[in-house]
Amino acid sequence: MSLSDSHISLAHGNGGRFMRELIDEVFARHLANDVLDTTVDAARLALPGDRILFTTDGFTVQPLEFPGGSIGSLAVHGTTNDLAVSGGDPLFLSLNAFIEEGYEAALLERIVVDLARSAAELGVRVAAGDTKVLPRGQGGGLYLATTGIGVMRHPGALGLNEIREGDALLVSGPVGDHAVAVLLAREQFGLRGEIRSDAGSVLPLTRALRGVPGLRFMRDPTRGGLVSVAHEIARATGLEVILDEPAVPVRPAVRAVCDILGYDPYYLACEGRVVAVMAPEAADHALAAWKAAPGGADAAVIGRLQAPQNGGAVALRTELGGLRLLEELEDDPLPRIC
Incomplete structure (x- = not known):
C-alpha cells in the first residue's frame, strides 16, 4: 500500500491532498475500470435496452472481516443480489465509504481489494463513489453505501x-x-x-x-x-x-x-x-x-x-x-x- 499514513485521519476527508491520495491510491487503484473517472462529478454510462433496474443499500457489520467474506464483498454481493432476484443482470455500482478517524489503512485496503475482486468476478464496474471521514467515536470503523444499476433479463413478470x-x-x-x-x-x-x-x-x-x-x-x-x-x-x-x-x-x-x-x-x-x-x-x-x-x-x-x-x-x-x-x-x- 502506498498511502503514507498507517491510519485514517480527518485530513483524509477534507478535500485536500490527503483525500486525493486516499481516493487515488486505495479506491481508484483497485477499482480501476473504463467508466470510473475520479475527476468528474458524474459518470456517463451506456445502458442497454429500456428495462433498467435500480437499487440502493447500506452495509454495517462487526467484525468487518468474517469467515467467508468482509464488508467489502458483502456490499457488492448484497447490492447485486437485489438486482439478481429482481430478474436482472447487474452492470454498475456506486460506492460511498464512511471511514472513522483512526481506522487502520491496511485493513481498509484489504476490504477494498475484496470489494474489487467480488465486482470483477461478476463483471460489475464501480462507476462513481465518494468518501467521508467521521470523527473518532462516530462510526463503526467503516460503513459502506452502494447503488446498483442493472438490466432486466427475465422474460416474464415477477412479483x-x-x-x-x-x-x-x-x-x-x-x-x-x-x-x-x-x-x-x-x-x-x-x-x-x-x-x-x-x-x-x-x-x-x-x-x-x-x-x-x-x-x-x-x-x-x-x-x-x-x-x-x-x-x-x-x-x-x-x-x-x-x-x-x-x-x-x-x-x-x-x-x-x-x-x-x-x-x-x-x-x-x-x-x-x-x-x-x-x-x-x-x-x-x-x-x-x-x-x-x-x-x-x-x-x-x-x-x-x-x-x-x-x-x-x-x-x-x-x-x-x-x-x-x-x-x-x-x-x-x-x-x-x-
Whole structure:
C-alpha cells in the first residue's frame, strides 16, 4: 500500500491532498475500470435496452472481516443480489465509504481489494463513489453505501402479485449460516466453530430459473431471514405460508449454536441464498435447475401457500406434524449483521 499514513485521519476527508491520495491510491487503484473517472462529478454510462433496474443499500457489520467474506464483498454481493432476484443482470455500482478517524489503512485496503475482486468476478464496474471521514467515536470503523444499476433479463413478470394459492416455496440452500458465522467471529460467547458465511453472489441461481416457466417471485432472505420473506409474501397475498420443518435445510452446527444461545435459524440473515415461489407443477423443474447450478446443491422445496385456515399468516409444520406459528420479527436477533 502506498498511502503514507498507517491510519485514517480527518485530513483524509477534507478535500485536500490527503483525500486525493486516499481516493487515488486505495479506491481508484483497485477499482480501476473504463467508466470510473475520479475527476468528474458524474459518470456517463451506456445502458442497454429500456428495462433498467435500480437499487440502493447500506452495509454495517462487526467484525468487518468474517469467515467467508468482509464488508467489502458483502456490499457488492448484497447490492447485486437485489438486482439478481429482481430478474436482472447487474452492470454498475456506486460506492460511498464512511471511514472513522483512526481506522487502520491496511485493513481498509484489504476490504477494498475484496470489494474489487467480488465486482470483477461478476463483471460489475464501480462507476462513481465518494468518501467521508467521521470523527473518532462516530462510526463503526467503516460503513459502506452502494447503488446498483442493472438490466432486466427475465422474460416474464415477477412479483408478489404473481403468487397464487397452491404455489410452492423453495430455498436455494441452508439458512442462518451468515448470521452465525458473524456471531462466532465476534467471540462474545466463548463459542468457536468452522461455520462460514454464505455471503456470495446469487446470480447463477437466479439465472438458472429464468428459463423455467412458472417462476412467480424471488427474494434474498437477508435481515429477518426466511420468516421475514414468508411474512412479506403472506401480507401481500392474503395467503398462509406453511413451512415444512424437516425440509428446511439448516446445518447441524448452525442449529447447535442456535439451541445453545436461544436463536431461531429461520429468523437469521442469509447473504447468499434465494427464496423462490414457483407454480406447483414447476417446483421439481426449478429444484433440479438449482441443484445443477453453483451454490444450489442443497436447495429444497420447503413449503406451500394455502388459503387461510390456521389463524396465522406463517406457520411451521413440525417433525411431529403439529403447527407452530412464526410471528413477524420485532426485535433484532443479532445486531449489525448486514
